Amino acid sequence: MEDPKVGIQQNAYEWLSSIPPEKWSRSHFPIHSKCDAVTNNMCESFNNYILEARELPIISMLESIKGKLITRIQVKRAGMLRCEGKICPNIKKKVAKTALFSKGWDCQFAREERYEISNGTYKHCVRLDKRECSCGMFQLSGIPCCHAMCCIIKYRKNEDDYVHAFYTKETYLKIYEHMIHLIPGKNDYVESEIEAVLPPQSKAKVGRPQKSNERKRARSQSLASSTTGQLHESPSEQ
Structure with a gap:
């Protein structure tokens, strides 16, 4: 394997090494x-999500984003209220998918929810009481890894009890329990005594002004249509 510290990869290695690893690893x-x-x-x-709103003037842009977020908060909250169970639906699907990868691992119980997991080649230590696995994914994501799922399935434990509280329905609803306060229209705005902020003055560019893209596009389409018409004329019309 080529050493990344030498050759054409050296600059990339030095650049990446200058960034703290907790930012990218x-x-x-x-x-x-x-x-x-x-x-x-x-x-x-x-x-x-705000692509169209970004093209609007500042006040109209903020009004558009506010309207989108008002709708989003309500839709997300109403959708979760209809869901059943303790864990959010997408996390339940992820746990079920992880359970499939637990096949092929052998679990040995030690004591106090401590287990040793192996598949003949690799070995990991799992502590369900602390939601930890030596692979690191359990404590990093807050969702049982395949090694933890092997223990949970073999000893018939409830997988929902080992998913972090961040992924529960209760926490989800707390996130969307607030609301964006409504703002009246421009007719009800209170006049401010602060001097109005005006847009910067535009300066005329040096040189011949360019034609608008619309005019260029219209001219190109006109030329294309006339050329196409000439190509499709019958010999008797020429």
């Missing part, structure tokens, strides 16, 4: 947040 993530996500997909999803 799952093995160094803090366990209090119960999150094993390495990507910024949540930020990208929210950015896409």
Whole structure:
């Protein structure tokens, strides 16, 4: 295997080494947040969620985002109220999927909810009382890993009791129990004594002004249609 400290990978190695590992390596993530996500997909999803609103003037943009969030909070809360059980539905699916990977592991009980798990090649230690596994995923995500699920299934324990409280229906409803307070329309705004903030003055650009994209597009379409018409003329019309 090529040494990353030399050759073309050296710059990448030095750049990555300058960043604290808890910022990019799952093995160094803090366990209090119960999150094993390495990507910024949540930020990208929210950015896409407000994509149309971002093109609006500042007040209209905030009004649009506020309206979206008012609806989202209510929809999320109403949806969870209809769900049954202690654990959120998506987490239940994740636990069920993890249980499939517990097959092939052998579990040996020691004492006080301590277990030794092995599959002939690898071995891990599980402490269900502390929600820990030597693989690290149990305490990092707050969801039983496949090694913990092996113990839970073999000794017929309730898997919901070992999922972190962050993933319960009760916690979910607490997150969405608040509401965004409503704001009256512009006609009811209170006039402020503070001087109005005006947009910056625009400066004319040097040189010949460019034609708008709409005019360019219309001209291109016109030329394309006329060319197509000439190509499809019959010999008698030429």
